[in-house]
């Protein structure tokens with residue numbers, strides 16, 4: 351399994367996934383009954399009787415979405431997608447207090463243009479795979495999830511968040527001196543509407559769980575120790591709907607947003623690389639990283 355994953359990761363890095371559109375048969379190892387899979391940063395437990403997998407992010411300190419993390423995540427999702435027995439995935443975090451801190455800022459600082467392009471393609475691939483998944487996807491948000499972490503939750507079909515005022519969720523990019531890309535913006539607009547998104551994005555607003563529920567950014571709150579149980583209950587309600595009807599409906603709802611990124615994918619990478627290589631943006635990101643470190647002192 352480890353060797354297969356390693357091979358899959360190198361294929362993904364080499365762009366083979368983009369070229370052929372799917373993972374090679376060799377890279378696939380289908381789950382049929384109860385199954386566990388561990389990579390460095392992710393563990394997946396699939397219950398063959400319910401058809402539900404729990405994908406747990408376990409990349410300390412904050413589950414940031416590095417190139418390695420994104421690669422492992424996308425491969426794990428692809429494997430589940432190819433397994434006919436798997437009908438739903440619950441996403442959650444093994445870390446206390448943090449669901450995901452979003453994109454790994456160190457991947458956007460002090461690197462080459464080639465690195466930024468490869469990183470951004472991996473971010474796009476991650477979004478596309480999760481957004482267009484045939485499976486029911488439920489986010490069990492058991493901690494804070496800024497920016498890319500919020501995006502991950504937003505692309506799921508349903509969001510259950512821990513009702514703890516210490517946690518927050520939102521697209522806070524402007525606070526870092528950067529701009530949420532159009533497909534982040536589209537994903538949020540589709541969830542909470544244009545006016546609320548306009549305010550939230552300009553202010554880089556991080557919502558408390560209660561406020562997130564109020565604006566519809568999350569669907570339900572639960573006490574921290576019940577988030578995954580509630581997510582499982584929601585999952586069984588969604589799985590009571592015939593797969594083909596639910597899936598066609600999901601595709602119909604999401605196709606315009608998905609197509610917009612697919613059509614402009616290369617231009618979006620160029621735009622990201624041009625943006626992130628600017629001295630002023632590098633300076634903002636470095637200062638933000640430094641401020642995160644200073645907070646602890």
Ligand SMILES: CCCCCCCC/C=C\C/C=C/C(=O)SCCNC(=O)CCNC(=O)[C@H](O)C(C)(C)COP(=O)(O)OP(=O)(O)OC[C@H]1O[C@@H](n2cnc3c(N)ncnc32)[C@H](O)[C@@H]1OP(=O)(O)O
Nearest residue numbers: 411414451452453454455494496497498529622625642643
């Ligand atoms: C004209 C249009 C052009 C379009 C161009 C588009 C450009 C758009 C580009 C990118 C979009 C960006 C998306 C993102 O996701 S950016 C990431 C945003 N994330 C954040 O702001 C989160 C910051 N982190 C936190 O708020 C907190 O860490 C926390 C609430 C998640 C957890 O708090 P706590 O448990 O107290 O942990 P610490 O703060 O102590 O952090 C521990 C450790 O981790 C480091 N760290 C935190 N977050 C990140 C991160 N996102 N990336 C990398 N590293 C991170 C932190 O610095 C600490 O490190 P240490 O001091 O070395 O231990």
